[in-house]
Amino acid sequence: xxxxxxxxxxxxxxxxxxxxxxxxxxxxxxxxxxxxxxxxxxxxxxxxxxxxxxxxxxxxxxxxxxxxxxxxxxxxxxxxxxxxxxxxxxxxxxxxxxxxxxxxxxxxxxxxxxxxxx
Numbered sequence: 001x002x003x004x005x006x007x008x009x010x011x012x013x014x015x016x017x018x019x020x021x022x023x024x025x026x027x028x029x030x031x032x033x034x035x036x037x038x039x040x041x042x043x044x045x046x047x048x049x050x051x052x053x054x055x056x057x058x059x060x061x062x063x064x065x066x067x068x069x070x071x072x073x074x075x076x077x078x079x080x081x082x083x084x085x086x087x088x089x090x091x092x093x094x095x096x097x098x099x100x101x102x103x104x105x106x107x108x109x110x111x112x113x114x115x116x117x118x
Contacts, residue, residue, distance in 0.1 A: 016073070017080045020066055024084055028091035030066045032058035040069055042115045050111045054104055060096055061108070063088050068108035073116075 014022075016039050023035055030036050032051075037044040047065065048058070055061035067088055070081045092098040 017070065017077050020070060020081065021084055024066075024088070027095065028063075028087035029059045030062040030088070032062035032065075036062050036066065039066060040112060040116060042112075046115050050115065052104075052107055054107070056096065060092065060098065060104075063092060064101070064104045064108040065112065068105050068112055071105070072109050072112065 019035075019039050020030070023030055023039070025031065032044070032048060034044050037047055040047070047061075051058065051061040055064065067085045070077075070085060074081060089101055092101045092104075098104060
């Protein structure tokens with residue numbers, strides 16, 4: 001009788017909300033990198049090139065993209081991500097001095113609509 005390794009259950013892809021929670025930095029922001037791009041299932045280069053001038057750096061752009069994505073595509077899970085976005089918005093306003101966070105989030109949502117459809 002030969003020894004057989006037990007079958008491992010197939011790994012399921014992580015839920016986008018769980019992934020967003022795992023990738024959020026302690027300060028409340030997200031980095032613009034390959035891991036964060038997996039939340040949206042969009043190529044990192046496309047996310048980087050979509051950054052408007054109002055987003056002063058990649059962290060700001062990544063953060064508003066995640067907020068926009070959660071609001072637009074994960075609305076049914078609001079109770080799971082609401083505190084993440086509150087912390088992120090506080091970081092944008094208090095640490096980054098973003099005066100019109102909502103306008104930037106709306107811009108990110110429009111960009112995601114274009115990128116995710118492709």
